[in-house]
Amino acid sequence: MKIFNHEIQPGERFCDYIKVGELACFSDIRIPVMVLRGKQAGPTLWLTGAVHGDELNGLWAMRRFFWELAADKLQGTLVITPILNPIAFWGRSKVSMLDQLDMDQQFPGNPQGLYSERVAHVIFSELKEKAGYVIDFHTLNHLFSATPYTVSKLVAEANDKTNEEAFRLAKIFGVYPNCRVDLKTAGGELPGTTSGALDILCMQHNIPCFMAEMGGGGRWEESSIQVAYQGIENVMAALGMIAKDLPVSEKKLIITKRKFLRSDYGGLVRMAVKPGDFVPAGGLIATIYDFFKEVGHVHAEQDMFMIATCFNPVVSSGDRLAFVGCEWHETK
Ligand SMILES: [Zn+2]
CATH class of the missing domain: 3.40.630.10 (Zn peptidases)
Known part of the structure; x- marks a missing residue:
């Protein structure tokens, strides 16, 4: 060949x-x-x-x-x-x-x-x-x-x-x-x-x-x-x-819907989750800080699976914090 x-x-x-x-x-x-x-x-x-x-x-x-x-x-x-x-x-x-x-x-x-x-x-x-x-x-x-x-x-x-x-x-x-x-x-x-x-x-x-x-x-x-x-x-x-x-x-997780979670704030992010985590609706995903206070929190608006999470703490509004699965099922 x-x-x-x-x-x-x-x-x-x-x-x-x-x-x-x-x-x-x-x-x-x-x-x-x-x-x-x-x-x-x-x-x-x-x-x-x-x-x-x-x-x-x-x-x-x-x-x-x-x-x-x-x-x-x-x-x-x-x-x-x-x-x-x-x-x-x-x-x-x-x-x-x-x-x-x-x-x-x-x-x-x-x-x-x-x-x-x-x-x-x-x-x-x-x-x-x-x-x-x-x-x-x-x-x-x-x-x-x-x-x-x-x-x-x-x-x-x-x-x-x-x-x-x-x-x-x-x-x-x-x-x-x-x-x-x-x-x-x-x-x-x-x-x-x-x-x-x-x-x-x-x-x-x-x-x-x-x-x-x-x-x-x-x-x-x-x-x-x-x-x-x-x-x-x-x-x-x-x-x-x-x-x-x-x-x-x-068992395999088959993810049929996914999206990026973005920050509405600028500052330094502390992620509360890591890749591979399941997060229930309402669960804390991240907190964004400046040097004087907590600027904002990000919560899961539905059950989510964390595919990828932000590694670098520097975020501006619009930056991606996590890539998540939001619909899935398990199969062999
Ligand atoms: Zn690539």
């Missing part, structure tokens, strides 16, 4: 950089590509990371997993593009300084467009032809702590099998909270627009894909890296790519 024009034989491990652009200082812009083709045939799982440049936990899990997996233990092909947005990665930021575009709103990309559109085009052109399944790794931003969770979207243009398979694999990934987002009714979320997201484009091409949101951004969290590693292993086992007993099915 060919990946980015490189012929890869059964049993071969391929690692190289692919040129995706050029900088004014005469350097190439490159992304790392890692491929392990098993000795036996099977599905192609493609892992992507750092489409937002400061979301780091997933890429270290991919690197660790790739070098620990042997070709004779693999059926099918594992393709890894751990850094989709190298300029944002270099700048330690979500978006690149070259165009300030959110690359995860630019797919399928445009070969005549701005930097992010061009890179998105290079990646998606190849991925849509070769990938059988995709896991797209993200984190919350660096101001937040988060419990690892998955997001699988119900996409109208995808067939039923694709929609079901993405949800099934997201649950098999193995974390307790799993967001199930119906794009017809989704609202109140960042980035607010859902067009051009890699997971949605994959689904529209009937490639089952989900997002793995692995903790907080801008840092490495060993616990989130381990969750990501286990998740890759679980999904590959479920696809028959590696031999491994899947963990006994544990």
